[in-house]
Amino acid sequence: MECMSSLSDTTHKHVDSRFSEAECLKIDAVNRKVYCRSNINNNLNEKEEFVVDYDYLIIAVGANVNTFNTPGVTENCHFLKEVEDAQKIRRTVIDSFERASLPSVSDEERKRILHFAIVGGGPTGVEFAAALHDFVSEDLVKLYPGVKDLVKITLLEAGGHILSMFDKRITTFAEDKFKRDGIDVKTGSMVTKVSDREITTKEMKNGGEITTIPYGMAVWSTGIGTRPFIKDFMTQIGQVNRRAIATDEWLRVEGTDNVYALGDCATINQRKVMEDIAAIFKKTDADNSGTLTLKEFQEVMNDICERYPQVELYLKNKQMHGIADLLKESKGDVKKESIELNIEELKTAFSNVDSEMKFLPATAQVASQQGTYLAKCFNRMEECEKNPEGPIRFRGEGRHRFKPFRYKHLGQFAPLGGEQTAAQLPGDWVSIGHSSQWLWYSVYASKQVSWRTRALVVSDWMRRFIFGRDSSQI
Numbered sequence: 001m002e003c004m005s006s007l008s009d010t011t012h013k014h015v016d017s018r019f020s021e022a023e024c025l026k027i028d029a030v031n032r033k034v035y036c037r038s039n040i041n042n043n044l045n046e047k048e049e050f051v052v053d054y055d056y057l058i059i060a061v062g063a064n065v066n067t068f069n070t071p072g073v074t075e076n077c078h079f080l081k082e083v084e085d086a087q088k089i090r091r092t093v094i095d096s097f098e099r100a101s102l103p104s105v106s107d108e109e110r111k112r113i114l115h116f117a118i119v120g121g122g123p124t125g126v127e128f129a130a131a132l133h134d135f136v137s138e139d140l141v142k143l144y145p146g147v148k149d150l151v152k153i154t155l156l157e158a159g160g161h162i163l164s165m166f167d168k169r170i171t172t173f174a175e176d177k178f179k180r181d182g183i184d185v186k187t188g189s190m191v192t193k194v195s196d197r198e199i200t201t202k203e204m205k206n207g208g209e210i211t212t213i214p215y216g217m218a219v220w221s222t223g224i225g226t227r228p229f230i231k232d233f234m235t236q237i238g239q240v241n242r243r244a245i246a247t248d249e250w251l252r253v254e255g256t257d258n259v260y261a262l263g264d265c266a267t268i269n270q271r272k273v274m275e276d277i278a279a280i281f282k283k284t285d286a287d288n289s290g291t292l293t294l295k296e297f298q299e300v301m302n303d304i305c306e307r308y309p310q311v312e313l314y315l316k317n318k319q320m321h322g323i324a325d326l327l328k329e330s331k332g333d334v335k336k337e338s339i340e341l342n343i344e345e346l347k348t349a350f351s352n353v354d355s356e357m358k359f360l361p362a363t364a365q366v367a368s369q370q371g372t373y374l375a376k377c378f379n380r381m382e383e384c385e386k387n388p389e390g391p392i393r394f395r396g397e398g399r400h401r402f403k404p405f406r407y408k409h410l411g412q413f414a415p416l417g418g419e420q421t422a423a424q425l426p427g428d429w430v431s432i433g434h435s436s437q438w439l440w441y442s443v444y445a446s447k448q449v450s451w452r453t454r455a456l457v458v459s460d461w462m463r464r465f466i467f468g469r470d471s472s473q474i
Contacts, residue, residue: 066223120222121157130417249404
């Protein structure tokens, strides 16, 4: 977790911007202070603690791994959250091959040492299993040919299929490809305990059969949890018994005026239309007649759709062309131009709209868009104070300063190894194979911060594609 002591303006103005590599210990919301501890040891082998004062605070620390209180996971499993986790995994893989190559080790022990178990059949677990298979089959077996036939990779998933959030075509292709590659996919297997040498699973079918699996390295890649200092902060602001910080549609933390949160540590608490239906009726009824005409409603329709995105989703899913169709549905066989509704009829018209509310997925794509949105808001704060650009305040006066955050889903990728990737893009378009791999490469490269980094990433991929990995770096 890094600590940024002030905001940097993306318009390249000269501002005081400082970066500290430190861990956040506590947020004092009342006194506007963040308590931190440096990640770098001093000469006394101690870590320095310091305090950062803030006017505005943006929390973007992600989430912890969720072990679901499974015994032995924290002590015996590797995780996939930080750069340090990846470095530990790499060292453990190499050490496993080194240990298995010792002449004093029995064949049975070699099999255990070279059994790599991955828990979690989501995108992270699948991508890691595929990358590990490529690393082992393309590089390590050349350096350790004596043990290449003993290597085994197992992917454990409690659900019925891996990549269950993807299209069924992708799920089927991934499972078939892993079977061809020799990756053992065990679905319906819930991990109940992890010791230093064995994983205990309970079969979700077959009467709950208990099985023990010897392993050499285990990677846990399922579930996200709340960091301890985030739990403490949530208690301070009255958000108890929650998994993540609740924010409004502008990413402002509920219960605060100057704290914002984004990414996996937060969730947007979208306002329901039915909670504000009386205020919407009052604001829309321009002539105070006690009824709404179609013309009156159309004048504020854009503001309603912007403030409550579930309205637009509901119209789309019901194949309605506009608000007139929605209002007409509640009035029955009446000409559109003669529609008039009282408040009870308006409640009937909007009664099912909130069913379209959806939570955003815990992905980097969401966090990236939220970060970009929030930076633009801060950069334009002074301008929007004078000229608000957001929707009408239905429960107040004037307009909101900014338009609320809107997530735009650009698709999702699942690298499957062997230079093949599955892509599920907007419009229900599914692409699987080598072409999707290069599409994934292009998207990944485009997300790098600088052109220099993009060029280095592309250059590294091209060298590896032509000459293979540089084994001297292992």
